[in-house]
Amino acid sequence: MEQIIYKCFNSNCKCVFKGSNKDGLRCPKCKSTIKHFNFNPTQEELSKIPAYKELKENQTVNKKSWQEFRDNGLLWWINMILHTFGWSIVVDVEKDGTISNAYPARVKYRGFGGDYNSIGYKQVSKYMLDNAEYLEKESRE
Numbered sequence: 797m798e799q800i801i802y803k804c805f806n807s808n809c810k811c812v813f814k815g816s817n818k819d820g821l822r823c824p825k826c827k828s829t830i831k832h833f834n835f836n837p838t839q840e841e842l843s844k845i846p847a848y849k850e851l852k853e854n855q856t857v858n859k860k861s862w863q864e865f866r867d868n869g870l871l872w873w874i875n876m877i878l879h880t881f882g883w884s885i886v887v888d889v890e891k892d893g894t895i896s897n898a899y900p901a902r903v904k905y906r907g908f909g910g911d912y913n914s915i916g917y918k919q920v921s922k923y924m925l926d927n928a929e930y931l932e933k934e935s936r937e
């Protein structure tokens with residue numbers, strides 16, 4: 797079958813892939829809508845571009861940063877559970893806000909102060925609001 801080159805509509809994603817008739821499917825990386833990019837690619841152009849299936853399979857595990865994990869409130873949330881057992885995932889935050897290290901640790905404290913809890917609940921609630929539709933779809937794949 798003829799191979800077409802598709803491109804993701806999300807300008808931050810820049811995902812390009814090849815496939816035959818992928819109309820109606822979404823970007824294998826970010827799940828945005830896709831558009832035809834090249835209906836008549838040469839063999840050389842096709843050879844440089846990954847297939848839809850390759851990108852899809854590689855997305856089973858999508859490595860993320862500790863920064864994103866923390867910013868979404870997920871570090872706070874998981875640590876609330878770990879505190880029950882006297883454990884925590886500790887991150888070293890540099891002066892510029894970047895995270896230089898992360899490691900599991902035994903801790904003597906349990907739970908977080910009120911301010912941290914307020915921030916944590918807001919972050920996790922926002923994450924759920926922003927991702928609910930995608931998470932529900934992903935659970936059915």
Ligand SMILES: [Zn+2]
Pocket residue numbers: 804805806809810811823824825826827828
């Ligand atoms: Zn994309």
